[in-house]
Amino acid sequence: xxxxxxxxxxxxxxxxxxxxxxxxxxxxxxxxxxxxxxxxxxxxxxxxxxxxxxxxxxxxxxxxxxxxxxxxxxxxxxxxxxxxxxxxxxxxxxxxxxxxxxxxxxxxxxxxxxxxxxxxxxxxxxxxxxxxxxxxxxxxxxxxxxxxxxxxxxxxxxxxxxxxxxxxxxxxxxxxxxxxxxxxxxxxxxxxxxxxxxxxxxxxxxxxxxxxxxxxxxxxxxxxxxxxxxxxxxxxxxxxxxxxxxxxxxxxxxxxxxxxxxxxxxxxxxxxxxxxxxxxxxxxxxxxxxxxxxxxxxxxxx
Numbered sequence: 001x002x003x004x005x006x007x008x009x010x011x012x013x014x015x016x017x018x019x020x021x022x023x024x025x026x027x028x029x030x031x032x033x034x035x036x037x038x039x040x041x042x043x044x045x046x047x048x049x050x051x052x053x054x055x056x057x058x059x060x061x062x063x064x065x066x067x068x069x070x071x072x073x074x075x076x077x078x079x080x081x082x083x084x085x086x087x088x089x090x091x092x093x094x095x096x097x098x099x100x101x102x103x104x105x106x107x108x109x110x111x112x113x114x115x116x117x118x119x120x121x122x123x124x125x126x127x128x129x130x131x132x133x134x135x136x137x138x139x140x141x142x143x144x145x146x147x148x149x150x151x152x153x154x155x156x157x158x159x160x161x162x163x164x165x166x167x168x169x170x171x172x173x174x175x176x177x178x179x180x181x182x183x184x185x186x187x188x189x190x191x192x193x194x195x196x197x198x199x200x201x202x203x204x205x206x207x208x209x210x211x212x213x214x215x216x217x218x219x220x221x222x223x224x225x226x227x228x229x230x231x232x233x234x235x236x237x238x239x240x241x242x243x244x245x246x247x248x249x250x251x252x253x254x255x256x257x258x259x260x261x262x263x264x265x266x267x268x269x270x271x272x273x274x275x276x277x278x279x280x281x282x283x284x285x286x287x288x289x290x291x292x293x294x295x296x297x298x299x300x301x302x
Contacts, residue, residue: 078168078244082157083111085121091209104158110237133282134229141167143225171227172257176279177249183238194234199282200226200260226260253279270296
């Protein structure tokens with residue numbers, strides 16, 4: 001299935017053309033998800049490094065960038081398809097149990113959003129996740145379409161640990177500084193929850209363990225569909241069915257695709273790094289880019 005094809009269904013949400021997705025139960029399910037991707041019991045390399053580096057050797061940055069820039073254009077039909085929160089649960093990473101908030105489940109009704117995220121959502125690994133600059137993680141219907149086609153089965157919302165599942169966007173083509181207004185007033189006059197794009201999601205062993213596939217980090221990186229983190233510029237309430245209005249950042253702002261590829265680039269261009277620092281990056285990504293820039297400048301003087 002191509003990136004622009006719309007024939008896809010996230011499990012529990014109905015077909016794309018459905019006007020009103022069925023609502024989930026009144027609280028997140030406590031049932032354990034099955035192993036979605038494989039039955040392999042092979043150990044997964046242990047790493048909690050969800051932001052500061054890759055867990056496995058990824059494909060080349062050029063391959064990542066090529067796959068991500070092949071995204072379909074935005075469509076006008078942008079809606080919130082699922083709102084998901086997580087509570088601490090245990091995932092097995094190799095021989096060690098690890099407590100994580102990655103297992104997120106849909107909530108019905110209106111959910112309050114504040115500067116630190118969604119009410120009821122727990123972030124366990126606060127060193128690498130959460131905080132004002134990574135308060136809300138967004139994945140898209142188009143990203144799910146890719147994974148459903150690749151895996152050959154429907155996938156439940158929240159599977160990738162996203163807080164919000166949005167239809168009508170390609171995550172890789174979003175730019176740092178793009179703003180998403182969701183809910184009341186999102187059609188024109190303003191007043192809904194306002195989010196600002198800050199960073200790509202960097203996969204680690206926790207994601208692979210959650211999905212039950214030791215090779216999933218490689219697959220996630222190669223697919224070039226990282227989703228994106230946002231900061232909350234204006235809080236409020238949102239819910240399934242809300243319209244999503246996007247206000248674009250400047251055209252020279254880095255895309256999520258470019259930042260994702262940069263993460264795995266062993267020799268990034270110093271001028272590019274310096275230019276990216278002009279935009280509202282998440283604090284962890286900013287520190288990473290500043291570190292890369294310092295290393296490149298130091299290397300050029302040796």
